[in-house]
Amino acid sequence: MHAYGIIGADEPLTQFPPGIADTSVWVFGVNSLAAIVSLLPVEGFGVTDWERNATNVGWLERIARQHHEVLQYAAITAAVVPLRLPSLYGNLESLRETLHAASDRVERALGRIRGRLEWAVKVYRTAEEQNSAANTASTSGRDYLLARSRDLSARSTAQERLREQVGEIHDALGQVSAEYVANQPQDAVLSGHREQMLLNGAYLVSLADQARFLELVGEIADDCLARGLLVEVSGPWPAYNFTGDAEAATREAIK
Amino acid sequence: MTSDPGGLRRNPASSGTANYLQTHPRSDSLADVLERVLDKGIVIVGDIQIRLLDIELLTIKVRLMVASVDKAREMGINWWENDEFITRLDDHGDKGELSELGRRLEALEGRMNESPQVESNPAGREEEARGRS
Numbered sequence: 001m002h003a004y005g006i007i008g009a010d011e012p013l014t015q016f017p018p019g020i021a022d023t024s025v026w027v028f029g030v031n032s033l034a035a036i037v038s039l040l041p042v043e044g045f046g047v048t049d050w051e052r053n054a055t056n057v058g059w060l061e062r063i064a065r066q067h068h069e070v071l072q073y074a075a076i077t078a079a080v081v082p083l084r085l086p087s088l089y090g091n092l093e094s095l096r097e098t099l100h101a102a103s104d105r106v107e108r109a110l111g112r113i114r115g116r117l118e119w120a121v122k123v124y125r126t127a128e129e130q131n132s133a134a135n136t137a138s139t140s141g142r143d144y145l146l147a148r149s150r151d152l153s154a155r156s157t158a159q160e161r162l163r164e165q166v167g168e169i170h171d172a173l174g175q176v177s178a179e180y181v182a183n184q185p186q187d188a189v190l191s192g193h194r195e196q197m198l199l200n201g202a203y204l205v206s207l208a209d210q211a212r213f214l215e216l217v218g219e220i221a222d223d224c225l226a227r228g229l230l231v232e233v234s235g236p237w238p239a240y241n242f243t244g245d246a247e248a249a250t251r252e253a254i255k
Numbered sequence: 256m257t258s259d260p261g262g263l264r265r266n267p268a269s270s271g272t273a274n275y276l277q278t279h280p281r282s283d284s285l286a287d288v289l290e291r292v293l294d295k296g297i298v299i300v301g302d303i304q305i306r307l308l309d310i311e312l313l314t315i316k317v318r319l320m321v322a323s324v325d326k327a328r329e330m331g332i333n334w335w336e337n338d339e340f341i342t343r344l345d346d347h348g349d350k351g352e353l354s355e356l357g358r359r360l361e362a363l364e365g366r367m368n369e370s371p372q373v374e375s376n377p378a379g380r381e382e383e384a385r386g387r388s
Contacts, residue, residue: 061285064292085292120287186286240291 002045003087003095004036004070005238006106006246011078020066021045028092030099033106036074037095040088050086075238079114081106081246082238101253102246109246116178116206117236121217122185123166124195124230165227166199169220176213177203179242195230202241210236 002020007013009029016025019038027034053059067085074080089095099106174180185197205213214233221231 060289064285064288067292068288082292183290186290234287237291 001037001089001091001095002040002067003083003089003250004038004067005074005083006033006035006081006099006110006250007074007078008032008110009034011074013074013078017069017073018066019070020063022066025070028095030096031103033099033103035095035099036070036080037089038070050088071238075117075236079110080238081109081113081243082240083247083250087250098250098253102249105249106246109243112178113204113239113242115208116204116239117210118239118241119203119205119210119213119217119233119235120237121169121173121199121201121203122197122232123169123199123201123224124193124197124232125162126195126228126230162198165229169224169231170199170201172220173201173203173213173216176209176216177205179204181241183241198229202237204239204242205236 004019004025007027009032011034013027013036016036019025021041021044023038023040025036025038028037064085071080071082089098170180170182180201180203183200183202185200203213217231217233221233224231
């Protein structure tokens, strides 16, 4: 059995989209909480299958997206604590024990994220750096070294300035958010962008502030264009980045 | 401050949610989804590997991602946590450190495959960790 996430038991959720391996998704209530679960086929979804398919990108993508779709659906109407993929439980009893043990921290997280959703804002650098040392038709090693050292110090100043700008953007968006966090920027191979990612921010924004948040993102994006920075926004997401403690509580309960 | 409940109905997977700022049409890239549904910490490890080694990039990345950070730490693999070191690699592309990372990666891969023959790195710390895992 796979658990997708945890919601309050009183959330009126029905008709989930298909879960992993197109299984039916339902909720399993324990006291005031309910886990969103589906029964995975025995064939192909045992622990060894997960391990074996760890290198199978197609397999992993399909499952990650189905996991996410279920949570996305739930997040439209309910506060939901997403669980990490995979969250496998051998039977309902172990799931019940987990929910019971983690209930305090899950309740707290649900209270924090209720009426709020996560938005992702990324900032990329579009302008290329100049490298004069490499371009210098160096007459001597000394010239090259001088040019190289100039390059390095110019670059570190520019890096410093960029870091500041990005920090300001992140904090400005944070002002309209209940909570916010900057994640490690994604590598170009992973992000699929050629441009270097400078900010990989996540913002927990209340529904009431959503329009204001997006408006601010728009203003920042306009402002950034002239500075060689590109802004990208996506969302709303379930509050993946703001439920880590509750999610951890479900894993600690297993031990 | 108007809320826009209509906007919330739209799934990021489908087009149309506030993507007027985006130059790239898909708001939920695989990277975004994986970053959220898998263990975030280990993605960092993968990123570094990808940046440094151009062999089997995605394979390595995904293999690393499904291992938990705790597991990696248990195995004595926590070098990605040292930001300064990574920054230095990034800026100067030091070949010596690169190949050292390559050796560590091989060892890590070997362990994840649970194949006993991979032991090209003699780092005592990792030997010790292997005994534990």
